[in-house]
Amino acid sequence: MSDFSKIREDFPILNQTVNGKPLVYFDNGATAQKPQVVIDAIAKYYQEINANIHRGVHTLSQLATDAYEASRQKIQHHLNAEFAHEILFTSGTTQSVNLVAHGFTSLVKPGDEILVSAMEHHSNIVPWQMLCEKTGAALKVIPMDENGALIQSEYEKLLSEKTKLVTVNHISNALGTINPIAEMIAKAHQFGAAVFIDGAQAAPHLKPDVQALDCDFYAFSGHKVCGPTGTGILYGKEQWLNRLPPYMGGGEMIKEVTFEKTTYADLPHKFEAGTPNIAGGIVLGTAIDYLNGIGFENIQKQEKMLLEYGTQKLLGIEGLKIYGTSAQKTSVISFNIAGIHPYDIGAILDKMGIAVRTGHHCAQPVMQFFDIPGTVRASFSFYNTTEEIDRLVEGVKKAKTMLS
Template sequence: MMDIQKIRSQFPILEEKIHGKPLVYFDNGATTQKPLSVINRIENYYTKENANIHRGVHTLSQEATTAYENARNTIQTYIGAQHNHEIIFTKGTTDGINLVANSFGELLKPGDEIIISAMEHHSNIVPWQMLCERKGCKLRIIPMNAKGELELEVFERLLSERTKLVAVTHISNSLGTVNDVEQIIKKSHAVGAKVLIDGAQSIQHIKVDVQALDCDFYVFSGHKLFGPTGIGVLYGKEALLNNMPPYQGGGDMIKEVTLTKTTYNDLPHKFEAGTPNIAGGIGLGTAFEFLNSLNMDDVVAHEQELLNYATQALTKIEGIQFYGEAANKTSVISFLIEGLHPYDVGTLLDKMGIAVRTGHHCTQPVMDQFKIPGTIRASFAIYNTKEEVDIFIKALERIIPILKN
């Protein structure tokens, strides 16, 4: 079993107080906290290694380049990619999805179809809407049932030879649903479609092996897996990435430039125009080293235990309504309390040192289906504890009478 207190000791912000109360951080779906190893690694880069990468012959440049590319190698190994050049550094999940929408999207023709689901984050909706408007493609939607589960039998009927791409979330950020992406990938490939998996909410909670999944693209953000903000990864199969035109032009993505023609660099540099977020990439590599120090089976067990414990405790609160009751879900609880606005609940919880998320969580179509403006969302990470859940429940028990009077 993991020593959760030892893990917590690696996260200095968990010792902070908010409004004089010990911090209880249940907003991990929005961003996770950072271990000291990541913070120190970024500081070390700026104090001892700071230089631009890939272009310099001097020592600092070579050291920074090595550290940055070692981070790429660490990530490649962790997610099981076949080649390190299949790891494209991006600004985050949103940037990765937009890269595919613009680059792979250039290969699409009028009448081609893209399938997404009704539970997607806006970042996995809007880029495809923009692509369909630009290219004359059609966007089709996998519906979701009242439990927050995708209706996969409808998905199978949506698939056809016109389907060129299926883009779905691995785990719903607002409902916690773990989708059966293995079946989605298999069914999609049977009709020749490519598959993009939004892994922003999954890679920190479950083991991900992109070759075992056989997905064509996998995207995620560093800041949701204990790494820095402003950095993320697009994994793509080598043959696909080689066939896609670059998304942006500029330095580092070129082989040769003349005033009449430019030839593009090899992977991964073809998709990494300009000076990258060097410190972010190095910090992300360290975040994956932190993940490597954990046993993912223990992580899954701990977070599932927290989810079950918190759900059972919340069930005892009068007037509570849960949103997202899939048979297979992870450490996210979305709920409302009858007669109370989620914003008011979230504000008073903050006064007690408890951080939760309130609102539509960038999934407005999900809220529209349930005919609600938003929810209160508690999302857990490896450093959270049952004791924190108890504090959360007691705070709600204090808040509810105040707001109802």
């Protein structure tokens, strides 16, 4: 088992005060903090090998290209993708979703159906709505129950020969629910549908095996796995990526350009137009190495402990309700206190140096389902502690006293 008190020292931002109090950072669902090794790697790139990639004959360009492609291979092995060219660098999960949705505009027609779940982030709803508006396809919603779990019997009823794509998050950002995606993928494939998995919230907590899952697409964001902002990954099966048209036109994604006709480059470059976030792509590999160095089994044990401890302590507060009580969930606790707006609780916690998220968490349909304006969301990472949770509980009690 890793020494998480020692690991915590890797994160310099945690050693500061906010509003005169030691920082407690419980907004990991929004973005993770960065270890020193990641911060140093960004500086190292710009200090030593800054150059454009894939194009230059000179030494720095070759060094930068080698580092960028080495990062792609790290992520291929991390996800257990069959080929490195099935790993596309993007700016984040949002761009990854839009890339696939744009590509499917040429593959769906009026009468076809796209299935999304009731607990999706807006980034995994809006692009599919745009696709349906362009093509005449219909968007169908997989419902969830009061525990924040998808109703699998209803999902099975929705699947048909009309279903062309199913898209669902691996883990809900608003509720922490871990969805049974392996079973959902298998059921969708029985009808010939493709499956897109939004792994933005899952990638920090577990190590997905895309071949074992047999998903057609899997996406995550670098900044949620202790990497830089503006980075992301889209995994796509080779046969699907070859079917999709390019998302953007420009340099790098071409084989030959004339004014009469352009032919496109092979994978992965067909989808990577223009100068990418080179430093970000390289350092995303550094972040993945860091997490694998700790070990995802160790991360899961630590976060499971924090979730159970936090759940028990918070439920001891009278009037507090937790949203998202599925048996399978990760270290996210979304809660409200009866009669108090979540924003007000968050503002008081901030004065105490405690960072939580308040609002609808870009998941307004979830909040509409529960008939609430939003929640207070405390999302824990492996570098958090039970002592910090104790401070959160005391802060919530104080906010309740002040606001009641």
